[in-house]
Amino acid sequence: MRTLITKWLTLAACLMAPVWAVAQDYGDTPYVQTPQVVVDKMLEMAKVSAKDFLIDLGSGDGRLIITAAKKYGARGFGVDLNKSLVTLANRNAAKAGVANRAVFYEQDLHDTDITKADVLTIYLLPEVNLMVRSRILDLKPGTRLVSHDYGFGEWPPDVEIVMDAPGKPVGRDQKSKVMFWVVPTRAAGKWVWTGPGAAAGQFYELQLDQAFQKITGTVGLAGRTAKIEDAVLTGEHIAFAVTLPEGGKPVRYTFSGKVINNAIAGEMRRGNDKPEAWNATRTELREARMTDLKPGVMAR
Ligand SMILES: C[S@@+](CC[C@H](N)C(=O)[O-])C[C@H]1O[C@@H](n2cnc3c(N)ncnc32)[C@H](O)[C@@H]1O
CATH class of the missing domain: 3.40.50.150 (Vaccinia Virus protein VP39)
Known part of the structure; x- marks a missing residue:
């Protein structure tokens, strides 16, 4: 004892x-x-x-x-x-x-x-x-x-x-x-989609970095780019927002969906518009950091 x-x-x-x-x-x-x-x-x-x-x-x-x-x-x-x-x-x-x-x-x-x-x-x-x-x-x-x-x-x-x-x-x-x-899914990489706010032939582009379940990144559309906000990754569920200038005014977009391999299916909302389907595709895979920056012990 x-x-x-x-x-x-x-x-x-x-x-x-x-x-x-x-x-x-x-x-x-x-x-x-x-x-x-x-x-x-x-x-x-x-x-x-x-x-x-x-x-x-x-x-x-x-x-x-x-x-x-x-x-x-x-x-x-x-x-x-x-x-x-x-x-x-x-x-x-x-x-x-x-x-x-x-x-x-x-x-x-x-x-x-x-x-x-x-x-x-x-x-x-x-x-x-x-x-x-x-x-x-x-x-x-x-x-x-x-x-x-x-x-x-x-x-x-x-x-x-x-x-x-x-x-x-x-x-x-x-x-x-x-x-x-x-346990988070691996969501890091480049994701693209089209949808409300994007003209014909334009794509939203999300560049996503990941350390464990913490995600950071940017969304770009037609030359305008902003950092994602309120980003959450819980298991397969991803959610974030981004504010992009449109005609001189800021417009907030919110996204939420489920990551399955190289696809995300969910909902996006532009400003106060009605939510619409959101389907993104991963076009580039990036490694998520799942190790310590200051490693403690060797993995067994
Ligand atoms: C702190 S106690 C926790 C017991 C129980 N889970 C609880 O919360 O009341 C840790 C337990 O892990 C066991 N243990 C330690 N190393 C182990 C190993 N390598 N494989 C299996 N059990 C182990 C010990 O015998 C001990 O019963």
């Missing part, structure tokens, strides 16, 4: 330091339970439903998957290196009457196929998070990720909260951080 406390205190100290300072620590995450109120908040933030398949990497006594199965009717599995925790988790699932929907395996999370996940739940050390990050970013766009206390390097969470965590076995302030991400 003492060793565990020491390890978590060391971890807290490491978190105060830049990520590179803990870069060489490949130690496995010790067992610390997520307090039930935090489990509930994690599942709520991930909007878990009966349609979801969850995977908990480092599942401990199984509480995340068992709660998801019991409260929301979801299915899933957890993996843990600790055999007695796996036995306990399967026993807890049986006691909760959800053994058919919540299963636990003695398995290394680094060797676990996570491609089936609609939702991933994680309470691991930050350097371990970084080791699995590239595999998570390669999951199908729209996959949700929720993590207790620790982030994923420079991948910014879509939502982050700090909450009271009474009974938390580590930390002095009895607080927990819960962070939520949606």
Whole structure:
């Protein structure tokens, strides 16, 4: 127990330091339970439903998957290196009457196929998070990720909260951080389309850059170009606005749609006009940045 406390205190100290300072620590995450109120908040933030398949990497006594199965009717599995925790988790699932929907395996999370996940739940050390990050970013766009206390390097969470965590076995302030991400699609590149505001033979041209889910870029039409504003990429869903001068007056255009491979289908709106169909085609692919500018650890 003492060793565990020491390890978590060391971890807290490491978190105060830049990520590179803990870069060489490949130690496995010790067992610390997520307090039930935090489990509930994690599942709520991930909007878990009966349609979801969850995977908990480092599942401990199984509480995340068992709660998801019991409260929301979801299915899933957890993996843990600790055999007695796996036995306990399967026993807890049986006691909760959800053994058919919540299963636990003695398995290394680094060797676990996570491609089936609609939702991933994680309470691991930050350097371990970084080791699995590239595999998570390669999951199908729209996959949700929720993590207790620790982030994923420079991948910014879509939502982050700090909450009271009474009974938390580590930390002095009895607080927990819960962070939520949606795996983004790769939207970077050059996109073109025609539509309202464009004369015959003219095309809108969107030049889009991407770092994780953050998108920036410009829209050009007939020699007029402006930066996109209010840009959001959530899974496959993209939305942004742009203000272009037209006859000496600014006109705001808004766009929202779904990115599927090299096509976007959605809606665009010019000023206060009625929304119209928006169909864009990617004519040039650009690489999205999905790594840190100051790398912390090597990917495993
Ligand atoms: C901080 S605990 C979290 C337990 C549970 N998910 C929760 O939130 O209550 C981390 C768990 O990860 C497990 N673990 C650590 N390294 C692992 C690895 N490489 N593969 C599988 N499980 C691992 C530990 O045994 C421990 O049970």
